[in-house]
Amino acid sequence: xxxxxxxxxxxxxxxxxxxxxxxxxxxxxxxxxxxxxxxxxxxxxxxxxxxxxxxxxxxxxxxxxxxxxxxxxxxxxxxxxxxxxxxxxxxxxxxxxxxxxxxxxxxxxxxxxxxxxxxxxxxxxxxxxxxxxxxxxxxxxxxxxxxxxxxxxxxxxxxxxxxxxxxxxxxxxxxxxxxxxxxxxxxxxxxxxxxxxxxxxxxxxxxxxxxxxxxxxxxxxxxxxxxxxxxxxxxxxxxxxxxxxxxxxxxxxxxxxxxxxxxxxxxxxxxxxxxxxxxxxxxxxxxxxxxxxxxxxxxxxxxxxxxxxxxxxxxxxxxxxxxxxxxxxxxxxxxxxxxxxxxxxxxxxxxxxxxxxxxxxxxxxxxxxxxxxxxxxxxxxxxxxxxxxxxxxxxxxxxxxxxxxxxxxxxxxxxxxxxxxxxxxxxxxxxxxxxxxxxxxxxxxxxxxxxxxxx
Numbered sequence: 001x002x003x004x005x006x007x008x009x010x011x012x013x014x015x016x017x018x019x020x021x022x023x024x025x026x027x028x029x030x031x032x033x034x035x036x037x038x039x040x041x042x043x044x045x046x047x048x049x050x051x052x053x054x055x056x057x058x059x060x061x062x063x064x065x066x067x068x069x070x071x072x073x074x075x076x077x078x079x080x081x082x083x084x085x086x087x088x089x090x091x092x093x094x095x096x097x098x099x100x101x102x103x104x105x106x107x108x109x110x111x112x113x114x115x116x117x118x119x120x121x122x123x124x125x126x127x128x129x130x131x132x133x134x135x136x137x138x139x140x141x142x143x144x145x146x147x148x149x150x151x152x153x154x155x156x157x158x159x160x161x162x163x164x165x166x167x168x169x170x171x172x173x174x175x176x177x178x179x180x181x182x183x184x185x186x187x188x189x190x191x192x193x194x195x196x197x198x199x200x201x202x203x204x205x206x207x208x209x210x211x212x213x214x215x216x217x218x219x220x221x222x223x224x225x226x227x228x229x230x231x232x233x234x235x236x237x238x239x240x241x242x243x244x245x246x247x248x249x250x251x252x253x254x255x256x257x258x259x260x261x262x263x264x265x266x267x268x269x270x271x272x273x274x275x276x277x278x279x280x281x282x283x284x285x286x287x288x289x290x291x292x293x294x295x296x297x298x299x300x301x302x303x304x305x306x307x308x309x310x311x312x313x314x315x316x317x318x319x320x321x322x323x324x325x326x327x328x329x330x331x332x333x334x335x336x337x338x339x340x341x342x343x344x345x346x347x348x349x350x351x352x353x354x355x356x357x358x359x360x361x362x363x364x365x366x367x368x369x370x371x372x373x374x375x376x377x378x379x380x381x382x383x384x385x386x387x388x389x390x391x392x393x394x395x396x397x398x399x400x401x402x403x404x405x406x407x408x409x410x411x412x413x414x415x416x417x418x419x420x421x422x423x424x425x426x427x428x429x430x431x432x433x434x435x436x437x438x439x440x441x442x443x444x445x446x447x448x449x450x451x452x453x454x455x
Contacts, residue, residue, distance in 0.1 A: 187276040201226030234339035248406035319415035320437035335407025
């Protein structure tokens, strides 16, 4: 303790607690006390400086961490942007591949017309060379080879009779059952799941058509001002009940199912939207709207249904007996391979020219309506033999192509034993059909029993 210049006792102590205790005692005794705060303030200043320094270090560290997070976020965004850009390129490529495979109405008619003209010209040029008969070598009667020749004649006769029987079967199938085999058209687009906006072309011409680049491709997105993307898919179906049920493939009614190109759109968050499902029958001049009724969980099969009462169509008989499909036996396939291309190829030159002149829109739907009005939509029949019978498929060699999916496969008794669903492109002699027993679960018990043959 010290007496300062103002006659006050000044308490000097390094320990703050001790200073406060001594000051309290002296104040109670009546002394005028003051405290020397220099040491306390000095310590407080040091603490403040240390605190500020610590805060600055913490702030600097926080800034460094935030900067690092910003760099990581920027890198992540760049990666995501590039990944999204690549996926968008895939989507565009998928749509362009699909659209490039769908020629316009006018182009299809023109291509078929030129092909017919070339075939007629080749036939004319070759007609002059058909008058010459090649020289034949004939054996003398009574030669040692007479018995062998007789056996060959008998074998040939048996084969001819078999071919005649198969031909009669094919003719009967065509005459009795082709009216019940229809061409199915599915028109669909896509919409974004999160926004509900439709997938559309980025730009449009003055007449409303998509703008294309030098390679014939069109940009697409959800923010464009062009028309919505519409894809046409075709397949075959056949009537299986008197209440309008039509049997076909799952991938016909849902073309994006197990499709690699369209799968890119689904991965990008797009949802398929079907705008039209219609059936065209050979005997009708109008289209029949149909809807999906059931889809099989076991096989590539589905049932669609519509109002067919005015068409008076005969349901086809299904035969799933163990002996219905036998290796080596003849089969007949009725369907619409290549869809519009095959229909146009069978039309005459005058019809093609008329279709070209009457074409008012560059889309398949308008052409389908015109072909139906003229009753030019008829199935193609091909014949072959069963190569193998497996538990889940029938292998056969009757030719078909894209558009023939869903075609009925008939045995020699005129019963449907399978539904065509795949073509082995690497080997043209093999196609695959699903045995009709897989369709039983899609039909009501009454209808399934009515379509079954007597066992």
